[in-house]
Amino acid sequence: MVARVRSVLVGRVQALGPTVSGIAKRPVSGPRRVEALGLAGDAQADLRVHGGPDKAVLCYAWSHYEPWRDVFPDQPLLEAPGAFGENLSIDGLDEHAVCIGDRWRIGSALFSVTQGRQPCFKLNLRFGVPDMAARVQASGRAGWYLRVLEPGWIEAGDACELIDRPHPTHSVASVLALIRDRETRPDRLEPVLALPLPASWRRLFERRLQTGQAEDWRRRLEGA
Numbered sequence: 001m002v003a004r005v006r007s008v009l010v011g012r013v014q015a016l017g018p019t020v021s022g023i024a025k026r027p028v029s030g031p032r033r034v035e036a037l038g039l040a041g042d043a044q045a046d047l048r049v050h051g052g053p054d055k056a057v058l059c060y061a062w063s064h065y066e067p068w069r070d071v072f073p074d075q076p077l078l079e080a081p082g083a084f085g086e087n088l089s090i091d092g093l094d095e096h097a098v099c100i101g102d103r104w105r106i107g108s109a110l111f112s113v114t115q116g117r118q119p120c121f122k123l124n125l126r127f128g129v130p131d132m133a134a135r136v137q138a139s140g141r142a143g144w145y146l147r148v149l150e151p152g153w154i155e156a157g158d159a160c161e162l163i164d165r166p167h168p169t170h171s172v173a174s175v176l177a178l179i180r181d182r183e184t185r186p187d188r189l190e191p192v193l194a195l196p197l198p199a200s201w202r203r204l205f206e207r208r209l210q211t212g213q214a215e216d217w218r219r220r221l222e223g224a
Helices: 062-071 122-127 132-139 172-180 186-193 199-211 218-222
Strands: 004-010 014-016 019-021 032-035 057-061 088-091 103-106 109-116 144-150 152-154 160-164
Touching (some): 062 088, 122 132
Parallel strands (some): 057 088
Antiparallel strands (some): 032 152
16 A cells, blocks of 8 residues: 555644644645645644644544544544644554654655654643543554655645655654653663654653653643
């Protein structure tokens, strides 16, 4: 099966419970321009932790929707792509099939895989489920981010072509599992620190290596 873009989605910043967010994405038709900071017409609310070159485009596997519908059969958000705030809904790929540092050609744009998503409390508000972010993290069905190496145009139906895979032993799923499982052993963390990690993930793994302790997730997963 050739991996393809099922939907291209963008969203504006709007109210979400007691806060604001750009998590509500809607499909767009026709080609959409993608530049260094993401898709034209897309926005994020908190630029300290969302957006930027290392998180320009969020991908999410459409195949993940079926197991989520098994858990939440009456959740209308799960009827179409966009429930998880993704920019690209992808057929034929998931976190096990993409690796840190991969280069992918989608449409006329070239991307690199930077990191997996660390879900935050805004998923709780979007789904109306108090522990939705924790569920997403525990499941490993979190999504992954792309950096834009060459701007271009993308649209639904575009093939996802793997151009280069310099780190085939470090899938996004495997690195997300290290975070989820609170891994602190040097023999597990040192190989990860040899990867081309974004600054936030480098700090996370360096801190674990130095302290032998995992970070506190409560603020990220539960909010203030």
